[in-house]
Amino acid sequence: MDAELFPRPRTEVAPGAVHLPDWLDTEHQRELLAACRTWARPPAGLRTVRTPGGGTMTARQVCLGWHWYPYAYSRTVTDGDGTPVKPFPTWLDELARRAVTDTLGTPTASYDIALINFYGGDARMGMHRDADEQSDAPVVSLSLGDTCVFRFGNTETRTKPYTDVELRSGDLFVFGGPSRLAYHGVPRVYEGTAPRELGLRGRLNVTLRVSGF
Numbered sequence: 480m481d482a483e484l485f486p487r488p489r490t491e492v493a494p495g496a497v498h499l500p501d502w503l504d505t506e507h508q509r510e511l512l513a514a515c516r517t518w519a520r521p522p523a524g525l526r527t528v529r530t531p532g533g534g535t536m537t538a539r540q541v542c543l544g545w546h547w548y549p550y551a552y553s554r555t556v557t558d559g560d561g562t563p564v565k566p567f568p569t570w571l572d573e574l575a576r577r578a579v580t581d582t583l584g585t586p587t588a589s590y591d592i593a594l595i596n597f598y599g600g601d602a603r604m605g606m607h608r609d610a611d612e613q614s615d616a617p618v619v620s621l622s623l624g625d626t627c628v629f630r631f632g633n634t635e636t637r638t639k640p641y642t643d644v645e646l647r648s649g650d651l652f653v654f655g656g657p658s659r660l661a662y663h664g665v666p667r668v669y670e671g672t673a674p675r676e677l678g679l680r681g682r683l684n685v686t687l688r689v690s691g692f
Contacts, residue, residue, distance in 0.1 A: 489582075492631050492642050495617070495656030497582040502651035503621065508677055512623055514568075515595055515683055518543060522562035525597060529558060537602040538665075538684075543567045543593035545690050550611050552592075552690065567591050575619045575687040582653040588616045588689045598627065598682040600670030606630065606637035606662045614691030617655025622646040624673040625682040632662040648674050 487500035503511065518541050519525040528536040530549050540547075544567030548558040555563055567590070575590035592612070596604070609618050620629075629652065632641035641662075646652060654661060665684075673679050 490644075492644060493633075493654075493658045493661065495583065495658040496631060496654035496661065497652070498644050498646075499578075499582055499651040499653075500647065501649050502578070502581070503649040505649075505674070505676060508623055508649050508674075511621065511685065512677060512679055512683065515541075515623070515685065518565055518595060519597070522560055523556045523565050524560075526556070526559045536604070538596040538598045538604055540597070541565075541595050543571070543595070544591045545692070547592070547594055547611065552611060552692070567593060571687060574621075578619045578621075578651055578653055578687075579617050579655070582651065583617055583655055586616065588614060588691075590616075590619070590687045591690050592688040594686045594688070596684045596686070598625070598665065598668045598684070600625070600668055600681065602665075602668060602682075604665040606632060606641075606664040608634075608660050608662055609686075609688065610660055612688055612690050614689040615655070615659050616689035616691075617653050617659065619687040620646075620652040620654075621685040621687075622650045622652075623648050623683040623685070624677065624679040626669045626672040627665050627682055628667040630664050630666055631658075632664075634658070634660050634662070637662045647672075648677060648679075
């Protein structure tokens, strides 16, 4: 927001989990959005993710570097059009490493995975852990578009205790260390709250990870 009544400070939500509001300014949000729109085009574009039990995720997804599908990685879109996954650009590694530096300290590994999820107004993400990588490097999460409720929990269970955090366009959330395998999810998206100057309807979440493969 342009005129915050109460400024949103940097917050350590849990040990190793940091929320940094307004980390990306409007110009950098636009640049990241333009890149996401390019990545979303086929081949290896935006797809609906289907779970082994026959369900579908309401958030649609495109991957870079390594293709994630429940619950593994491959170099091709195994559960989609079968084409090679799009490459992970160097500038995203630089962005992720800067994000870790600004929140937790100097990173020790290069990032090589991006999962980009698109949420319409009715999309949700159930509580889950990012546990399919072989690296314990921090996860970097960037938000574009509509505001959401991001539920950040504990490492033992999908239920309480957890903390609900409001993530707005441009916000950064990084979790590593003792919180690296914490359950987290998105129970609500506030439709129509994206900054008008961004030109996006819905929410994009860009999640950056280190594979360790």
